[in-house]
Amino acid sequence: MAPTLDDVKDEALRLIEAAQKEGIFIRLIGGLAVWLHCPSSVAGPLARKYKDADFVTDKEGSIRLPDFFERMGYVPNKTFNTLSGDWRQLYYDPYHDNRQIDIFISEFSMCHKIPLEGRLDKDKLTIPLAELFLTKAQIIELNQKDLIDMLAILLDHPVGPSDDDMINSERIAELGAQDWGLYTTVNMNFERILENLGKVGLDQESQRIIRNRILAIQDAMEAVPKPTKWKLRAKIGKRVRWYELPEEVQRK
Amino acid sequence: MERQQSTTLFVRAATGLVRAWSVTDAFIYAFFSVNLITLGLYIFSQMYYLDGNLIGALLVSTFFITFECLVYAALIAVMPRAGGDYVWQSRILGGGVGFILAITGWWFILWYWVPLYADMLRFEVITPLLAILGAQSPALWFTETPEGAFISVVIVCAFVFVYIAMGMRNYARLQKACFIGGLIGLLLVFLFLLFGNPAAFKANLEAQIPQLFGASGDGLYEATLAAGEEAGTAQTWGGGWALAPIFLAIPYMVFFNLWPNWGATLYGEVRGATDFKRNFYGMWYALIATAILGIVLFVLINKTISWDFYMKANGAFWNYRWGYTETPPPIPVWPYPALFAVLLTNSRVIQFIVILLMGLWFFGWSGTVFLSSTRVIFAAAFDRLLPEWVADIHPRFRTPINALLLMVIPSLIVGALYSWNIFNFQSLTLCSTLVIATTYLGSTIAAILLPYRKRDLYNASPIAKYKVGGVPLITIAGIIFLGFELFLLYEWLIDPLQLYGISYRNISSVVFMLAMYVLAAVIYFGFKTYRKRQGIDIDKVYEEIPVE
Numbered sequence: 001m002a003p004t005l006d007d008v009k010d011e012a013l014r015l016i017e018a019a020q021k022e023g024i025f026i027r028l029i030g031g032l033a034v035w036l037h038c039p040s041s042v043a044g045p046l047a048r049k050y051k052d053a054d055f056v057t058d059k060e061g062s063i064r065l066p067d068f069f070e071r072m073g074y075v076p077n078k079t080f081n082t083l084s085g086d087w088r089q090l091y092y093d094p095y096h097d098n099r100q101i102d103i104f105i106s107e108f109s110m111c112h113k114i115p116l117e118g119r120l121d122k123d124k125l126t127i128p129l130a131e132l133f134l135t136k137a138q139i140i141e142l143n144q145k146d147l148i149d150m151l152a153i154l155l156d157h158p159v160g161p162s163d164d165d166m167i168n169s170e171r172i173a174e175l176g177a178q179d180w181g182l183y184t185t186v187n188m189n190f191e192r193i194l195e196n197l198g199k200v201g202l203d204q205e206s207q208r209i210i211r212n213r214i215l216a217i218q219d220a221m222e223a224v225p226k227p228t229k230w231k232l233r234a235k236i237g238k239r240v241r242w243y244e245l246p247e248e249v250q251r252k
Numbered sequence: 253m254e255r256q257q258s259t260t261l262f263v264r265a266a267t268g269l270v271r272a273w274s275v276t277d278a279f280i281y282a283f284f285s286v287n288l289i290t291l292g293l294y295i296f297s298q299m300y301y302l303d304g305n306l307i308g309a310l311l312v313s314t315f316f317i318t319f320e321c322l323v324y325a326a327l328i329a330v331m332p333r334a335g336g337d338y339v340w341q342s343r344i345l346g347g348g349v350g351f352i353l354a355i356t357g358w359w360f361i362l363w364y365w366v367p368l369y370a371d372m373l374r375f376e377v378i379t380p381l382l383a384i385l386g387a388q389s390p391a392l393w394f395t396e397t398p399e400g401a402f403i404s405v406v407i408v409c410a411f412v413f414v415y416i417a418m419g420m421r422n423y424a425r426l427q428k429a430c431f432i433g434g435l436i437g438l439l440l441v442f443l444f445l446l447f448g449n450p451a452a453f454k455a456n457l458e459a460q461i462p463q464l465f466g467a468s469g470d471g472l473y474e475a476t477l478a479a480g481e482e483a484g485t486a487q488t489w490g491g492g493w494a495l496a497p498i499f500l501a502i503p504y505m506v507f508f509n510l511w512p513n514w515g516a517t518l519y520g521e522v523r524g525a526t527d528f529k530r531n532f533y534g535m536w537y538a539l540i541a542t543a544i545l546g547i548v549l550f551v552l553i554n555k556t557i558s559w560d561f562y563m564k565a566n567g568a569f570w571n572y573r574w575g576y577t578e579t580p581p582p583i584p585v586w587p588y589p590a591l592f593a594v595l596l597t598n599s600r601v602i603q604f605i606v607i608l609l610m611g612l613w614f615f616g617w618s619g620t621v622f623l624s625s626t627r628v629i630f631a632a633a634f635d636r637l638l639p640e641w642v643a644d645i646h647p648r649f650r651t652p653i654n655a656l657l658l659m660v661i662p663s664l665i666v667g668a669l670y671s672w673n674i675f676n677f678q679s680l681t682l683c684s685t686l687v688i689a690t691t692y693l694g695s696t697i698a699a700i701l702l703p704y705r706k707r708d709l710y711n712a713s714p715i716a717k718y719k720v721g722g723v724p725l726i727t728i729a730g731i732i733f734l735g736f737e738l739f740l741l742y743e744w745l746i747d748p749l750q751l752y753g754i755s756y757r758n759i760s761s762v763v764f765m766l767a768m769y770v771l772a773a774v775i776y777f778g779f780k781t782y783r784k785r786q787g788i789d790i791d792k793v794y795e796e797i798p799v800e
Contacts, residue, residue, distance in 0.1 A: 063647045079634055079799055082643050083334055083521055083627075084272060086419040086650040109270055244523065246268025 002095035003073035009035060011093070012053040015072060015101075016125055024068055025061040025120065029108065029135055030054035031149055033126035038152035045201035046152040048145055054102040056116055056127055062105045065089060074101065111243040112138040112182040114175065122163045129157055130168035134175065137186045140243050147196055150189070155206055159216040167213070169220035177224045180233040181242035186221070190214050272420035273522045275530050278515050280424075280431045282538035285514035285620050288546050289438070289613035290372040293589060295507040298681070300485045300567035302751065304501030305492035307547055313502045313509055314543045316736040318536060320692065322729035323699045324513035325532035330702065330713040332525035333798055335631025336517035336624075337695045342635070344698040344705055347780075347794040351637055352772040357691025358517065358628040359659070360768040362621055364684050366663035367670035367677075369614075369621050370404035375586035377611040378404065383464040383585075384604045392465060395585050398671040405667030408618060409660045415619040416626065417651035420521055423619060430616025437590070437609025438545070444593040444606075445552035453556050456595040465584050473561065475582040480564020483571035489559035503743040503752055507685045510692075512539040514620055517627040528715050549589070557592050574678070622659045629655045635793050637779050676760045683754050683761055686744045687768065693737045700730035709797070 005011040012032050019026045028036060031050050040046045057065060062085070066076060069091045075098075077090040089103040108114040108127075114134050122128040127135075136142075136150045153167065160166040176183035193214065197207050226234075233242075273281075286292075296306060333339045337358065342350025374394045382391035394400035415423060454473045462469035492498065512535040519525040553562050565587035572581050585591075590610045594603040630652070633643035646653040669677040703710040703724040710716055710724070718725035747755035754761040780790045 066647065077799070078643070079334070079630075082630055082634075082645055082652070084420070085645060087272070087421060088269070110268065111270075244270045246270050247523065248268055 004093045004095050004099075006096065008032070008050050008053055008096075008099060011099075012055075013125075015053070015055075018072060019061075019068060022064075022068065024057070024064050026055045026057045026065075026103075027120055027123065028053065028126045029056050029104065029132060030102075031145060033132050034136075034149040034152055036125055037129060037132070038156040040155050041149070041152040046148050046155070048148055052100040052102065054104070056104040056106075056108065056120065058106055058117075058120060062086070062089065062103070065103060069101070108135050109244075110135075110138060110246050111140045112179060112185060114138060114182075119171075128163045128168060128171070129153060129166065130163065130171040133167055134172060134182070134186065137189045138182055138243075139189070140185060140245060142189055142192055147193065148200065150193060151197075151200065151202070151210060154193075154210045154213045155202070159213045159220075167217065169217050170224075172217055173220040173224040176221045177226050177230060180226075180230045183221060183230075184238070184242055187218070190218060271521050271523045271525075273424055273518070275522065275524060275534050277424040277427065278519070278522045278531075279534045279538055280427050280616075281515040281518070281620070282512045282535045283431065283541060284427065284613075284617035285511040286509045286539060286542045287613060287617045288508070288542050288549065289434070289590070289610060290369075290376065290617055291508035291511075292542070292546060294368075294372050294375070295504060295681075297566040297587060298570055299501060299504050300480070300483065300487050300563045300570065302497070302501045302504060303486040303488070303492045304497035304499070305490075306487070306501065306505070307550055308493055308498040309501035309505045310509070310543055310546050312498055313505050314539055316733065317506075317509060317512065317539055319729045319733040319736070320510070320696075321512055321532055321535040321539060323696055323726065323733055324516050325528050325535060326715045326718075326726040326729070327695060327699050327702070328516060328519045328531045329526050329528040329715050330709060331797060332519045332522070333631070334517065334520035334627040335798070336519065336627065337691055338517075338628045338631050339798060340698050340702075341694045342794050343797060344702055345694065347635075347637070347790055348773075348776055349694060350794075351632060351776045352769060353691045353694040354628050355632065355772040355775070356768045357688045358625045360662075360771065361684055361687035362625050362659060363662040363666040364670070364680065364764075365621050366408055367401065367405050367667040368681065368684060369618060370401060370408045370667065373408055373614055373618075374400060374404040376588055376590070377607070377614055378407075379585055380588060380591045380607045381604065381611070384600050384607060388464065388466055392584060398673070401671035402668055405664065405671065408621070409663055409667075411615070412618050412622050413651075413656055413660065416623050416656065417649055419650055420518075423623070427616050427619070430612040433609050434612040434616060437606055437612060438549075440606045441590045441593045441610065442548065442552055444596045445556045445589075448556040448593070448596040450556060450558055452596060453592065456598075457592070460595045460598075461583055467582060467584050472582050476565050476568055477561060479568035479571070479579070479581055480561075480566070483564075483567035483576070485564045485567035487559065487563035489554050499739075500743070500749065500751060503740050504682070506689070506740060507682060509539065509542065510685065510689060512536065513692075514624055517624040517631075520627070526714055528718070553589055556596075557589065562587060562589065562592075622656060625659055626652050626655045629658065631798065634798060635790070636783055636788055637776065637790065675764075676758075677764075679753050679758065680761050680764060681754075682744060682752050683765055686741070686754060687765060689737055689740055693734070693741070696730050696734045696737060700727050700734065703727060 005014055009032060012028055016026060016028065031048070032053050035041045035050065041048070066081070069076065073093065073095060074091040075094050077092065081089050087105050087107070087109070091101040093099040106117050108116060114131055116127060116131060119128055119131060126132060133150065133153050136146045139146050158166045159169045161170050162168055176186060194211065197210060299306065327340050331339055331343070338350055338354035341353060379391045379395045382394065394404065415426065418426065458469045458472045461467050461472060524530055553559060565583055568581035569583070569586055571577050572579065590607060594606045597603060629638065630643045632638045633640060642654050642658065643652070644654050645651065669675060703726065715726055720728050744752050745755055756762055783790050
């Protein structure tokens with residue numbers, strides 16, 4: 001019998017439980033983290049299929065994960081982990097068509113960097129909702145799944161000043177004030193959300209809630225004072241590229 | 253990434269990856285790899301007996317090395333994989349050739365580079381800084397004694413070990429800081445030379461060299477000129493512009509500028525590495541910027557120090573160091589232009605700051621001695637041509653501990669042979685260049701043949717559209733660079749005018765280089781046989797392009 005579970009959602013929870021028993025720090029990010037937090041992603045227009053699981057860990061966890069995943073039935077991408085294992089690791093489930101596990105270490109780094117140090121223990125299973133939202137809102141080439149995940153977070157959680165089952169607008173505003181690029185991409189994606197809001201099958205009330213929550217986040221982002229470095233970068237604007245574009249790579 | 257019908261949404265297959273290094277990081281690595289201040293000044297100083305014009309040699313070699321940049325940028329765009337030369341050669345030319353050439357050029361010969369790096373560390377950083385701090389005896393001990401040379405080897409190994417253990421992202425951060433600090437230091441040196449004059453230089457030299465190093469001050473300038481004359485200094489400012497002397501200077505010159513492609517083995521970790529133009533400009537701009545800075549430095553040296561004095565000081569130093577005379581040079585330390593420049597001020601604080609900033613040219617660059625090599629060792633281990641443990645990463649320190657030990661331990665042995673000049677090891681400087689150039693020769697031939705031997709791979713690659721008269725650009729660039737490499741190999745190995753010291757006449761050189769190739773061949777055939785017994789056909793491994 002395969003040591004790993006067929007349903008990636010069950011498998012993700014199995015891994016978190018096993019890691020926590022061993023004192024290894026891992027938290028879910030990505031679509032499965034949204035699924036855990038958002039009832040609207042379980043059924044209805046914002047439900048979707050999940051193919052793989054993404055986690056984040058701290059430096060200490062990154063040292064212990066190779067052995068942990070091997071015991072959990074996974075095979076490492078040896079080449080990738082050798083070269084890049086200090087900031088990212090990849091594992092495959094050989095029992096389920098090499099289903100992939102992506103591990104980010106201490107920081108989420110894609111189109112923009114989302115620092116996670118000191119924020120990882122705010123939630124028991126996932127990264128905090130604010131950062132979870134930003135991992136989607138920082139994407140330049142937004143796809144349908146990213147859009148749906150952002151809509152689910154916005155629909156199911158109020159916007160407020162804490163991490164307690166709400167989207168912490170102060171944290172989003174703080175990170176936006178540190179990085180003009182992130183601020184810009186997040187605002188571009190708010191426009192995209194509004195543009196596509198009527199196309200995903202949500203009722204009028206849900207759409208209104210989402211619009212209001214976007215406005216609340218935008219207000220918070222505008223209200224926070226910006227440092228000189230931010231203002232100088234803003235003067236240059238979009239003439240200079242403000243993001244990284246992740247590459248799709250052949251991994252196995 | 254493919255655009256969906258919607259104007260605002262995209263299609264992505266999987267979570268993407270932002271690789272560790274940007275193109276700017278790769279450029280800085282290339283810029284440091286053709287390091288004007290360490291490699292450049294070190295080798296220019298040894299070229300005192302050649303009469304070919306150094307600006308001419310710099311320009312002509314830069315022209316030919318441009319084709320090297322084209323060849324490597326194209327190979328990277330087709331196969332941006334950790335291991336570079338090893339992967340390309342083994343997949344295009346065959347495993348035996350790829351392994352033997354890449355392992356000797358990227359692993360074994362780097363053992364010899366370590367004492368050369370150590371020479372530059374003690375000449376440019378340790379000795380001047382200690383002297384400025386008033387520690388005259390330790391400063392001279394580092395420059396003059398084999399023990400000082402060997403301790404410098406140990407310092408290089410230790411520093412580079414830590415530098416690489418920081419990981420690629422932190423490596424890039426430190427490298428960038430050194431790049432900026434080093435450029436500030438060079439700018440200050442330029443300003444000293446620009447606003448100084450020969451009379452002030454001569455007066456300050458004769459006043460300060462005795463204070464710093466205990467040498468006799470009276471007539472120091474004239475004595476240096478005389479010692480340089482006796483050493484056979486042939487370099488003159490403005491002379492040697494005929495093609496023959498320029499071409500004869502190039503096999504020496506390329507010790508410093510043949511390496512804008514030094515990061516080729518790392519491009520599996522560089523963003524956008526399938527973009528041929530970005531790869532090319534990353535290397536070529538480094539080459540061009542270095543050539544321009546080199547010419548500016550030469551002009552400023554000539555303006556204030558005078559080319560004649562600088563080259564004769566070099567002649568006096570190396571003539572003694574190589575054992576052609578028993579009379580020590582009037583200036584007892586290596587003639588470092590940055591040190592000469594700061595003699596124009598009497599402030600020890602300013603001198604210390606400028607030399608320290610210039611030292612960043614060493615520290616930012618020092619990791620190049622092992623970093624590129626580790627990727628070749630990894631790639632060979634992933635192919636199972638080396639034991640798997642070679643590619644192991646220490647779990648806590650994230651260090652390729654075994655790969656680094658395979659670099660460091662032999663380097664200490666070779667460093668000792670060099671420091672105490674056993675088997676005349678100090679005469680083998682250009683072996684360091686020859687063996688790597690031979691590795692590049694293999695990659696150049698692989699590049700020439702790529703469109704014909706790996707037709708599908710080439711046609712699917714981003715470089716397939718670049719053709720000149722219907723012939724692939726990679727093939728044309730490869731043929732031109734191949735001609736240049738064959739010229740270099742002829743001059744080094746046959747050396748009809750006996751200029752470079754590493755030809756077939758030098759038994760130490762021949763034995764040292766042959767031993768490395770034999771060792772690589774033994775490992776290759778030994779592991780191939782061992783894997784066959786385990787049921788692994790290595791030839792089949794080489795039929796596949798490695799995963800990223």
